[in-house]
Amino acid sequence: MTELDxxxxxxxxxxxxxxxxxxxxxxxxAYYIRRDPDSSQVAEVDGTVVGFMMGEVxxxxxxxxxxxxxxxxxxxxxxxxxxxxxxRLLEALLAHFRERGAQVARTMVQExxxxxxxxxxxxxxxxxxxxxxxRRPL
Amino acid sequence: xxxxxxxxxxxxxxAVMHWQKHNFPDYPLLSQTWEKYFPTDQPFCLCARIQESxxxxxxxGAHAGExxxxxxxxxxxxxxxxxxxxxxxxxSTEFGSIQQHQATLERxxxxxxxxxxLRVMAEELRHGYQMIHLLTSADWSSVSDAKPxxxxxxxxxxxxxxxxxAAFNLEYDSFVDNVIFCAFIDRVGxxxxxxxxxxxxxxxxxxxxxxxxxxxxxxATGVIPMRRWVEKAAxxxxxxxxxxLQRAVNKxxxxxxxxxxxxxxxxxxxxxxxxxxxxxxxxxxxxxxxGKMLDDLNKRHVRAxxxxxxxxxxxxxxxxxxxxxxxxxxxxxxxxxxxxxAPFADVDAYVRHLGxxxxxxxLASRDVKHYVETLRKxxxxxxxxxxxxxxxxxxxxxxxxxxxxxxVRWVVEDxx
Numbered sequence: 001m002t003e004l005d006x007x008x009x010x011x012x013x014x015x016x017x018x019x020x021x022x023x024x025x026x027x028x029x030a031y032y033i034r035r036d037p038d039s040s041q042v043a044e045v046d047g048t049v050v051g052f053m054m055g056e057v058x059x060x061x062x063x064x065x066x067x068x069x070x071x072x073x074x075x076x077x078x079x080x081x082x083x084x085x086x087x088r089l090l091e092a093l094l095a096h097f098r099e100r101g102a103q104v105a106r107t108m109v110q111e112x113x114x115x116x117x118x119x120x121x122x123x124x125x126x127x128x129x130x131x132x133x134x135r136r137p138l
Numbered sequence: 139x140x141x142x143x144x145x146x147x148x149x150x151x152x153a154v155m156h157w158q159k160h161n162f163p164d165y166p167l168l169s170q171t172w173e174k175y176f177p178t179d180q181p182f183c184l185c186a187r188i189q190e191s192x193x194x195x196x197x198x199g200a201h202a203g204e205x206x207x208x209x210x211x212x213x214x215x216x217x218x219x220x221x222x223x224x225x226x227x228x229x230s231t232e233f234g235s236i237q238q239h240q241a242t243l244e245r246x247x248x249x250x251x252x253x254x255x256l257r258v259m260a261e262e263l264r265h266g267y268q269m270i271h272l273l274t275s276a277d278w279s280s281v282s283d284a285k286p287x288x289x290x291x292x293x294x295x296x297x298x299x300x301x302x303x304a305a306f307n308l309e310y311d312s313f314v315d316n317v318i319f320c321a322f323i324d325r326v327g328x329x330x331x332x333x334x335x336x337x338x339x340x341x342x343x344x345x346x347x348x349x350x351x352x353x354x355x356x357x358a359t360g361v362i363p364m365r366r367w368v369e370k371a372a373x374x375x376x377x378x379x380x381x382x383l384q385r386a387v388n389k390x391x392x393x394x395x396x397x398x399x400x401x402x403x404x405x406x407x408x409x410x411x412x413x414x415x416x417x418x419x420x421x422x423x424x425x426x427x428x429g430k431m432l433d434d435l436n437k438r439h440v441r442a443x444x445x446x447x448x449x450x451x452x453x454x455x456x457x458x459x460x461x462x463x464x465x466x467x468x469x470x471x472x473x474x475x476x477x478x479x480a481p482f483a484d485v486d487a488y489v490r491h492l493g494x495x496x497x498x499x500x501l502a503s504r505d506v507k508h509y510v511e512t513l514r515k516x517x518x519x520x521x522x523x524x525x526x527x528x529x530x531x532x533x534x535x536x537x538x539x540x541x542x543x544x545x546v547r548w549v550v551e552d553x554x
Contacts, residue, residue, distance in 0.1 A: 003358040004427070006365070007434035022369070022438060026362050030355075034257075035179055037354035058178075 001040040001052060003033060008049035009042070012077045028073060032056060036100070041092045043076070043085040050080035053089040055107075057100040062130065064106075069097025071107035090123050108132060141348055144186040146271050150290055154184075154267055157294045162236050164243060168253075168260050175253040182260050186271035187348035188341065196338040199411025206340035211280045213339060217410040218281040221339055224412065225272050227302040228334075229293045231327070232266030234306030235259075237298050238319065242310040247377075254359040255316050258324075261352040266293070268345050276341065299504075304466065305393035311499035317367075318386040321360025321431065326397040328353045329420050338411030361431060368435045368456070372442030380439065380454045385497040388459050388477055391428065395421055396467040425461060432456045464492065466509060472516050472526050485517050 001009075010025045032040045036056050043051035053074040059067045071093060076085050094105055106128065109117045145151055158165050168182060196202050210218045236259045243259075246252035270293070274286040284292075299307050305323050310316060331353060335346040367378045398404070404417035415423075436455045443450045460479035462470035474482035477495050482488040489510055493501055500506060512529055515521045521529075 002354060003361040004430055004434060006361070007437055020441060022365065022441075026365060030358050030362055033358045034176065034355040037351055 001029065001032065001042050001054070002037070003029065005029070005042050005049050005052065009052045009075070012050065012052065012075045015078055016075050028054060039093065039096050039100075041089050041096075043080075043089050045080055045083070045085075051076040051085040051089055053086075053093050055093050055097070057097055057102045064130075066104060067100070067102045069094065069100070069102040069105040071105060086119055087123065106130075140190050141187045142190055143183065144188065144271055144275070146186065146267065146274055149287070150270055150274055153290060153294055154263070154270065157233070158263065161233070162240055162259060162263060164240065164256060165260060165263070168256050171253055171256075175250065176257065182257070182264075184260075184264055184267055186268045186345070187264075188344045189347040190344070192335075192340070192344050192347070194340075196411050197336045198408055198414045199338060200409055201338060201411055206338055206343065208340055210276050210278050210339070214410065215281055217338065217412060218278070220407060220410060221337070221342065221412055222273075222278055222282055224334070225269050225342065226289065226293065228330070229266050229269035229273070230296055230302040231306050232262045232269065233293060234296065234298065234301040234303075235262050235319070235323070236266075238306065238308070238310050239316055241298075242313050242316055245313040246316070247313070248363070251313070251317065251359075251363045254355075254363075255320070258320060258356045258359050261356070264352070265349050268349065269293075272341055272345065303397055305390070305397055308389075308393065308500075308505055309503060311497050311503075314382060314386045314497075315389075317360050317363045318383070318390050319360070320356050321364055322387070322390045322394045322428065323397070324353060324356040324360060325427065325431075326394045326424060328357060329398070329415075329424055333413035333415050333420060336411075336414035361435075364435055365438050368439040369442045371454075372439050372446065372448070374446075374448075380456060382497075384456055385495060385500075387432075387456060388464070388495050389497055389500055391459050392461075392464045392466075394424070394428075395461055396465065398424065400467070401469045421461075425458065429458055432458060459495075464496075464509075466512075467527055472513055472523060474513070485514055488513070 006022070006025055006029045009029065010020065010022045013025060014020045029040075032054050039056045040054040041052065042049045051074070053071065055069060055071040055073075057067050057069050059065050061068065061070075071090070074086065074089065076089075097105055105125070107120065107125065109120060111117075146154070172179070172181065194205055196204055196206050207213045210221070213221065239255055239259050239262075243252060243255060246255065270290055273289050278284075278286070278289075282289075296302075298309060301307050305326075310319070328350065331346045331350045335343055335350070337343040337346075364383065367383060368380065370378050371380045371383070398421040399417040401418045401421060404413070404415075404420075407413050408416055439455065440450050459477040460475055462473055462475040462479065463477050465471050465473065465475075474485070474488040476482060476488075476491055482491065492506070492510070496506065508529075512521070512526045516523060516526045
């Protein structure tokens with residue numbers, strides 16, 4: 001992923017969520033590019049970016065000190081689905097995590113996102129021994 | 139992806155830090171503000187980084203498939219001479235860009251933009267340090283009489299105006315130049331580093347991946363503020379306009395093209411195994427990439443205009459100048475070509491055109507003055523095109539320029 005993918009990523013997100021949020025994706029892209037530009041991935045079809053997956057290796061979150069590959073943001077253009085792009089993006093990201101010394105990959109998915117949960121499950125992700133907690137209202 | 143880090147011998151390290159005091163006084167601000175602007179990022183390290191895992195064999199050139207060289211003396215003399223010139227030019231660009239950025243850094247109207255450029259400057263310092271490591275950690279005596287200490291002094295004594303490449307001899311007019319420079323000139327840097335990754339000289343090739351990872355952020359430091367500026371321009375903000383950005387693009391694009399070298403040349407560098415693309419091929423890819431960058435910026439601008447239900451004026455959209463516009467090197471050097479590619483026959487008309495499309499503050503610079511004077515002499519038949527091209531700034535020794543007693547020269551004496 002490079003700085004020239006930001007516009008395409010913003011448009012994919014808009015097609016998926018219905019919201020145009022360029023500032024959000026500029027901030028997120030800047031974060032990953034400055035920390036590990038080789039990590040986050042994009043998928044192209046005929047020279048057009050139709051999918052992205054952002055993540056990086058970090059250690060120490062929530063007391064889990066082992067280097068962990070965190071899968072954090074991803075999306076595939078609805079018009080490009082059914083081509084195993086999500087699988088290929090994730091495989092590329094996981095390969096990079098391994099290169100960076102991670103032995104585990106982690107992510108979170110909301111209960112309502114059954115499609116994403118199904119995709120991650122098919123890719124070998126299993127419920128972790130970590131309980132997500134929240135306090136609402138704060 | 140493991141890296142080995144090196145510090146250059148103390149006299150050279152001290153010389154770089156001394157150079158920093160004079161040319162990059164804001165450097166200490168980076169560590170003071172790092173946690174605020176780059177929280178949890180690896181702290182900045184002024185060191186040479188060598189990637190350990192690169193292929194052992196040469197990927198291109200007449201000796202493709204053979205082991206990469208570990209010492210300059212193992213290279214063909216011609217390859218070693220070219221490589222030494224490339225390393226010195228690369229070092230010049232790294233230190234030169236810091237001198238340019240520093241002059242207008244304080245004029246940033248956004249703290250984040252400023253701190254991003256500050257980080258870019260520190261990483262350029264590291265890249266210059268990397269080149270000094272390459273010059274001082276190997277024996278270049280097979281192809282140069284210059285001692286490493288003199289090579290380092292020569293690089294550190296250069297000022298804006300005496301650097302190897304023209305793009306690093308231009309003064310910035312405002313913080314707009316800091317940002318446009320990152321978007322356009324650092325993009326050339328990305329191409330050069332990528333091509334040099336194929337080098338037959340292993341220490342040089344292995345220097346490129348860590349530099350490229352940092353260069354990726356340098357490009358974002360150009361493009362992301364530009365994306366926000368074109369959005370502001372759409373909001374009717376009178377302080378930033380598309381016309382301002384277009385003029386800055388017109389100023390820098392030609393200089394970026396010239397950094398690739400003459401369009402028809404560079405094949406011998408590929409044959410020698412130093413890069414994997416000739417100049418014209420790399421330049422064409424760069425032009426395409428710059429075009430995509432401007433397309434994306436225009437999309438961002440149009441969306442912001444549409445959100446305000448404003449009418450988009452096609453003339454406001456950013457466009458690349460014609461590659462032959464305002465050139466002083468390469469095949470189109472000193473041809474009178476307009477931003478849209480139309481030829482001019484009359485010098486005065488062409489100068490008026492330059493006045494209409496270049497940044498106002500830049501028009502009064504020594505650089506434009508030199509260009510116009512040279513062009514007039516060329517058209518009048520007083521000089522040849524060769525003379526005109528040669529008259530542009532080139533490598534010049536400005537030794538002993540350090541204004542204090544603890545000078546770069548002192549380091550030379552210490553090392554001797």
